[in-house]
Amino acid sequence: MYIEQSTCIQCNACIPYCPVNAIVHNKEEGIVEIIFDECVECGACKYSGVCPTDSFVQQEMEFPRSLRSQFSNPLISHPDTGVPGRGTEEMKTNDVTGRFKKGMAGVAIEMGRPGTGTRLYDVEKVAMALAPVGVHFEPHNPVTFLMTDKSTGKMREDVLNEKSLSAIVEFDVPQSKLPEVFAALKEVTPKIDTVYSLDLACRLEDGFNPVVKVAEESGFKVSINGKTNVGLGKPLAKED
Ligand code: SF4
Ligand code: SF4
Incomplete structure (x- = not known):
């Protein structure tokens, strides 16, 4: 993902939307930009619709960069x-x-x-x-x-x-x-x-x-947030 600098108005609205803090306001250069190596290609910035000028651009990705979106974008x-x-x-x-x-x-x-x-x-x-x-x-x-x-x-x-x-x-x-x-x-x-x-x-x-x-x-704290399947399905495998 990258930000099209010719349309970005540096409003900073997108910054909180990035789950890995890859969008930064570079005050020295006066731009809002994405740290490319930190971006996990999740698409949250673009597909949230937060940008008033639609400045997020999804570039073509080749392997292995494409792994980032496969692991991080829930739409893929x-x-x-x-x-x-x-x-x-x-x-x-x-x-x-x-x-x-x-x-x-x-x-x-x-x-x-x-x-x-x-x-x-x-x-x-x-x-x-x-x-x-x-x-x-x-x-x-x-x-x-x-x-x-x-x-x-x-x-x-x-x-x-x-x-x-x-x-x-x-x-x-x-x-x-x-x-x-x-x-x-x-x-x-x-x-x-x-x-x-x-x-x-x-x-x-x-x-x-x-x-x-x-x-x-072994020292691991077990959370009560468990998930219990009650066996209403039909197991494909034999019991043991
Ligand atoms: S694609 Fe995801 S990780 Fe990359 S800048 Fe946008 S919100 Fe951040
Ligand atoms: S929301 Fe859009 S216009 Fe505002 S800083 Fe982010 S990319 Fe630039």
Whole structure:
């Protein structure tokens, strides 16, 4: 995205609309401009309609720059998954897909948030820290598509400096390995320059969630904002 300087009247109205603070008033040069390397191509400035002179221009994007909008613009479906956003639908619809079987846990590490975003080199750091535990990266997740080696979590070199509003490292793992997953995550956390939230998905056992206690024992605070599927769907996979 860029601002057409011949029509911009420097009213500053657009500045609060950018979720990563990429729009700045450059007082020395007397212009309002977009810091190109910080922009995640989310489109919020342009499609909010805030600009009175319609000065935002969406440039053509080639790979790997195009990844920014695929990960950040909710109006764009990711070409590798066919769904808008950064994760896969299955994580939230286990009662239909049956993807996570008994004894298994689905894990998503949602990296970046409005105000920070995330660089893909930080996403790679997290993926590479978790791979040695023996996690199985979700093949339909857009981050997994960028891995050159799914056994190590290594990603393509040419995408690492790209920035997005958020990106999700998504995998499943036996519940017995969750303490190792949490330990690896804690070790890599100080080495990344963004925030993340941790999602856990599993089947209830005898009416109880078997992974909450494990997360709490590993020092993660479990939010009450959970999502419970009540099993009204028709799992495609067998029970176990
Ligand atoms: S496209 Fe998004 S990230 Fe880029 S300047 Fe506009 S609001 Fe900010
Ligand atoms: S809202 Fe439009 S005219 Fe106002 S500073 Fe932003 S780009 Fe310029």
